[in-house]
Amino acid sequence: MNKQSIFLVGPMGAGKSTVGRILAEKLGYDFMDSDHEIEARTGVTIPVIFDIEGEAGFRARETTVIDDITQQPGLVLATGGGAVLSAENRRHLAARGFVVYLRSTLPALIQRTKNDRNRPLLQTENPETVIERLLTERGPLYEGVADLIVDTQQASVFRVVRHIQDQLVREGVVS
Numbered sequence: 630m631n632k633q634s635i636f637l638v639g640p641m642g643a644g645k646s647t648v649g650r651i652l653a654e655k656l657g658y659d660f661m662d663s664d665h666e667i668e669a670r671t672g673v674t675i676p677v678i679f680d681i682e683g684e685a686g687f688r689a690r691e692t693t694v695i696d697d698i699t700q701q702p703g704l705v706l707a708t709g710g711g712a713v714l715s716a717e718n719r720r721h722l723a724a725r726g727f728v729v730y731l732r733s734t735l736p737a738l739i740q741r742t743k744n745d746r747n748r749p750l751l752q753t754e755n756p757e758t759v760i761e762r763l764l765t766e767r768g769p770l771y772e773g774v775a776d777l778i779v780d781t782q783q784a785s786v787f788r789v790v791r792h793i794q795d796q797l798v799r800e801g802v803v804s
């Protein structure tokens with residue numbers, strides 16, 4: 630029987646890419662990151678895609694990649710923070726795997742994303758305001774698609790991984 634895949638959702642800086650990679654290792658699952666897959670398929674970085682095709686172009690690529698990846702069993706997928714904006718993505722995530730929402734507080738997210746040039750949406754005068762707005766707009770979308778919510782602001786990456794592992798065993802998602 631195929632191992633059910635695990636999909637991580639949450640805002641920029643929640644830890645999806647970092648926690649996801651370690652969680653996959655611990656579980657013996659493959660790890661995929663939708664941002665990395667988009668960059669591999671296009672041969673350019675996320676900021677370049679935003680520059681050339683705008684956010685709309687990026688979102689179209691993101692939806693294609695998420696549709697492709699979520700059909701694979703036995704993997705941990707780190708999505709990008711805006712993946713839940715698309716109803717199609719939400720449908721695929723909810724139907725095709727176990728969704729973990731990495732939740733965090735505004736101060737923690739600000740701290741973890743500052744000075745990072747790879748997030749086009751935060752390259753503004755006031756990234757804190759952007760993060761706060763996105764949290765307000767997207768929080769309900771993360772919650773609506775989540776099978777499990779994990780608060781990450783007070784825990785190390787490894788504590789978060791261990792907590793997710795314990796919950797996955799408790800829910801019978803992994804043995």
Ligand SMILES: Nc1ncnc2c1ncn2[C@@H]1O[C@H](COP(=O)(O)OP(=O)(O)O)[C@@H](O)[C@H]1O
Binds near residue numbers: 640710
């Ligand atoms: N629980 C945590 N505690 C401390 N730092 C964290 C935690 N989770 C992630 N980080 C750090 O925050 C930054 C953003 O993490 P990342 O995995 O890129 O987030 P996302 O993919 O959700 O945007 C990285 O430097 C990462 O090491």
Ligand SMILES: O=C(O)C1=C[C@@H](OP(=O)(O)O)[C@@H](O)[C@H](O)C1
Binds near residue numbers: 639645710711748
């Ligand atoms: O929140 C968003 O809209 C985005 C989050 C990013 O991924 P991370 O959440 O891994 O930073 C990346 O997909 C892109 O910059 C857009």
Ligand SMILES: [Mg+2]
Binds near residue numbers: 645
């Ligand atoms: Mg990421």
